[in-house]
Amino acid sequence: MYGLTIFNGGYGPERFRRATEIAVAAEQAGFEAVWNGELYSRSATVPMAAIATATDRIAIGSNIAYGVGRTPLMWAAEARDLEELSGGRIILGLGNGTPKMMENWHGVDGAAPAVRMEELIEVLRKLWRLHEGPVHHDGRFYTVHVVPTADVPPPYRERLPIWTAGVNPRMVRAAGKVADGLVGHPMFSAKYIDELVRPELAAGVAAAERSISDVKLMGMVMCSVDEDEQLARRRLAFAIGQYAASRVYDRLFAMHGWSDAQEKIRDAARQGDNEALIAAVPDAAIDQLGVACTPEDVPSRIAKHAEGYDHLNITVPPWGLEPEEAEDATRGIIGAMKGALAGSAVEK
Incomplete structure (x- = not known):
């Protein structure tokens, strides 16, 4: 049930080598997933591909990639490639960022981000089945008409796991309606989960006439470790x-x-x-x-934060550390957790 965030610090080919080394170490230690994000200067999918070629078992997720950063067609194409490259180990974690990020970084309207995400997932599901025939969609945010002119092979897995990010009520509800999982946030507390996240997730599930068991709940905990x-x-x-x-x-x-x-x-x-x-x-x-403690206390502190989640993603504090320091801290988490990971699992 434990995953680990890998940051893309540094510059040049060396940063990919270091990222894959950390992923291999996490796999060997017993982590069930590694997660990689993107920002205005780094993509999520290219490091995911590098990690896929270096590992054998561990799930590889984006936490998060920008849903508005690619067209639905290109999301489906990249996801197909990543699925084949990894042998079916991908979890596509998508989010929007803030409305200002949507507008200023991606050049799209920041209005109704939850509705946009719901429609994106709908179109992605259709394109994932492109081998079954043409896809036609005319919606509020996306217009897609794809008629293949050559045979399209079926995807590696029949269903691509798509998890969506949410902090406030409407985005959480969107995950309940359309996603396979909710990508939580480092600022979630147990009280916030109980009083806001679970009710909104249940409301989304009910609106779509799904089962709550259809949607995995992922927590994300910042872990600061020092003697x-x-x-x-x-x-x-x-x-x-x-x-x-x-x-x-x-x-x-x-x-x-x-x-x-x-x-x-x-x-x-x-x-x-x-x-x-x-x-x-x-x-x-x-x-x-979060968790702030000495190395020997990490497993017990992390276990307390894992209660109530289907999967817990551990990350070093995302501010205040230079890239090399973040990598060293991530390796420290791997070492501290190594003996406590037997039997953990993430459902892919």
Whole structure:
């Protein structure tokens, strides 16, 4: 039930070699999945291909790739290639980013992102079955008319696992309606899961007349490890503070009674005062949103965060570490978890 995020730090061919080495180490340690994201300067799919050629068993997921970053046709084509290359080990994790990212990075309308995601998945499912015949779709966001002029082989697996990202209610509900899994977020707490995520996921499942067992729930936990536990806590607090500055997480902070702290974090962020930002993050937020501990305590702390999830993706704090430091920290997590991974599983 455990996965690991691999970051694409560095530059040149060396970064792909290092990423595949970490993936191999994770596979050997007993992790069931590795996850790779993308940003404005890095794709998810190219590193996934490199990892697929270097590993044999481990599932390979995108967490996340931008759904609006490729057309449905190219998503289906790339997913088919990745499925063949990996021997059927791909989990396609898709998200939109914020409406501003959709508009400024991808040049698409940021309106109704959940509706757009639902339609994208619908079209992807149709294109996955292109071997059965032409695909015609006229929707709000996508117009697709593909009539093959040559034989199309069937995909490696009959159904491609597609998991979609969601933080706020409508995107969570979209996952319940159309996806095979919900890609959670590092800012999820147990309370947020119980009071918002599960009800909205159930509402989406009910609207689509599906079973809740059809949708896997993936958590994502930031793990900061150091022999000096206070230093580990500071690193985690810094990462939480970067998220807290965004309005996206207002609901979570309000739910926990941390809104005043969130305003202090925002003031510190505006002033560029990292020390004040770290100091403003409540101890309870550090304990509930991530893991900050010494190496020997990692397995027990991670196990507590895994409760209630079908799959837990472990990641180093995404802010505050240089690429080499993030890689070293990731290897440290692998070493700390190695003895606790027997019998873990992710359903692909």
